[in-house]
Amino acid sequence: MTTEFYIYVAGLALVCFYAAVRLRFELQMMQQNSYRTSRYLRWLRTDHYSTARVVALLMALVVAVFSFTRWGLYATGAIAVLALYQGIRGLRIKYKKPLVFTARAIRIFVVGLILLAAVVAISWILWGIVWALFAGMALAALSPLWIIAAVVILMPVERAINRRYIDDARRILRSMPRLTVIGITGSYGKTSTKHYLYRILSEKFSVVMTPGSFNTTLGVVRTIREHLKPFHEVFIVEMGAKQPGDIAEICDLVHPSIGIITAVGEQHLESFKTIENVQRTKFELADALPHDGVAILNDDFEYIADRRVTNVERIFRYTSGTSGATNKADYRVTDVKYGRDETTFRIETPDGGKTEPFTTKLAGIHNLSNILAGYIAGKTLGMTEAEMRYAIGGIEQVEHRLNIKHTSGGITVIDDAFNSNPHGAAMALDVLAGFTDGRRIVVTPGMIELGAKQEHYNREFGKQLAEACDIAVVVGEYNRNAILAGFAEGKAELARGNISLAENKTAVAVATFADASRHIREMAKPGDTILYENDLPDTFK
Known part of the structure; x- marks a missing residue:
């Protein structure tokens, strides 16, 4: 075996590692969509993580173009390093709802790994190791189809397992x-x-x-x-x-x-x-x-x-x-x-x-x-x-559902981050209105899963924010434009009635909740009240 061969094998191993990390991510998103392929496909149409798939596709094209030239060995080395970097980066990302390796998730992941191994092995046997490299990167780029295939393959197994569990539950209830x-x-x-x-x-x-x-x-x-x-x-x-x-x-x-x-x-x-x-x-x-x-x-x-x-x-x-x-x-x-x-x-x-x-x-x-x-x-x-x-x-507050806490620094936190809807958001703002010692601050990414009325309700929410709080921190891009437009409209209405009431109200847009936390730490003062209204799941970041 030559040194060149071992470099190709090492490159293939790292490409397969990256493809497995991509499979893990798609499994996480499939799990958040209740393992329903129709819901998962709807999510894909608005996916904000598609950049990683584009990178994987470009890496596959590099393999295809350069690996058959005298630059092939260098291209393989570069792809291997990039695959390692992307794979480690993918494993380090923290999610609000991380993948839970339930028995079903494990079954899907194992079938996905078997599909990966089969495609790579067949490509190597039929056309050589360079094609195996290309197959591994192509699978990373096409990871949504790959996870759907694993779910579909396991459907008969899942139905049989579910039926056995349901029959056992019925037996317990009858007793x-x-x-x-x-x-x-x-x-x-x-x-x-x-x-x-x-x-x-x-x-x-x-x-x-x-x-x-x-x-x-x-x-x-x-x-x-x-x-x-x-x-x-x-x-x-x-x-x-x-x-x-x-x-x-x-x-x-x-x-x-x-x-x-x-x-x-x-x-x-x-x-x-x-x-x-x-x-x-x-x-x-x-x-x-x-x-x-x-x-x-x-x-x-x-x-x-x-x-x-x-x-x-x-x-x-x-x-x-x-x-x-x-x-x-x-x-x-x-x-x-x-x-x-x-x-x-x-x-x-x-x-x-x-x-x-x-x-x-x-x-x-x-x-x-x-x-x-x-x-x-x-x-x-x-x-x-x-x-x-x-x-x-004796009823205790339910975590993330209008949970009120007082910090040692004199700041009140209202945690309503579990989810949000037009009715609940309005009531949360009513609670916020009862705190008048300092400034009222709202941190929110807006409301989701409202279909065709998504923009309308978030715009209305922005108007309510202008009236209810002093500072609105809008997180992410999903509802940013609608909320900021509503906030500007609401502030203008307030100004027509009382300019001094509106002039100190501000809205700030940030990319992530980490950015929002940094902003809050820099500007919050004793006596302020901070309402966290909704916290989007990973499928909506």
Whole structure:
């Protein structure tokens, strides 16, 4: 073997390393799109990471052009060094939602590696090592097709595995006929409501809930198989949906007797296309309830208040009093008083009476609305006012969902970074308005998954920012133009009414959250309040 041969082999090894790193990234993005190739392909059309693929394609072309000339050895060496650099760089990038090597992810990755090895080996055998080099770089450039191929190849295997897990979950549920299943869904608010309800019901019952964002059918199946025990009395199931039929599928598995619908809004319009499709999908929960079941519905939303439910005997509608669609509500939040560290409120009941005051550590009217849903469910299951009052007082803030912290430097941080929507963003700004000691600062990349209304709602959000805060820090490019245009428009409207009110308001655009953090560290002062509104997942950076 010659020295030249070993250089080519080393170059091929480094090219394959880089191709494997590219496969790992595409697997991460496929995972964030729920392993659904249709959603992954939609993401590809707006992919901001395409530069890496262009670099890989150019590297492949260099191999093709120069490797058959007297410069081939030098070209191979250069490509090998670049592949090593790009591969290490790809592994070092930090993501908000890193790849989780679940059993399914491992299977896909292994199949992808086998495909890589097969293509490179066949190219080497048939045409030589230079063509193997070209094949490796071509696979790195075409990594989306490669990951889709691995997912498609494994579909029969995944279906068989999923069916076995689902059948096992059904068996476990059949063995617990006394278990009360409560389903929670909504365009937003469902995760917070789940946590608040869990805390309330735990005062009297043995309760288990779906953890984290385990709100898909397979997430619920995993919860049943790993967390549900014979001694549990209540199972709280968060139900998410990316398309019509998703919630009905979960209901067919768990058969809820109580259903809570927290919101129907213009979230995920990119998937659902119309608000009517969102409404139909969320109400799959109510439609699945038995005749003697209980539907708990948030009438703050028009597409809930106007939707009749006829298959259930007991229907309780509730409101926080923030909309006009409140005339049919059975329960409502009243007498709200915000303090620095706690909030007090009362609940108006169907007979027109009011409860004694409740105290909570939470801020924001939508958090009180979510507590109210939990209160109704607790009352339905026979809990006393005293039990629920104690539980509500002990509810902890859910991380990244309007979580308020006071730093040692005298700065207040409102963390609402989990996600954002038009309704929730407006309420977060209302909470921010209650902090008047110093400047009010908002850090945000805007709102996502709003389909054709994306620009409209982010422009409106920009106008709201101009009114609500002193400094807006807009992160990334995805919604930058719409937010800044709205901010300028809102500032101009304020100036027409009071020039001094508008002149000190500023908007700053930065590329990343790291840049935003540096900017905040340089300019924040004691007494300031900083609201972090949304934090885009990696698929939207």
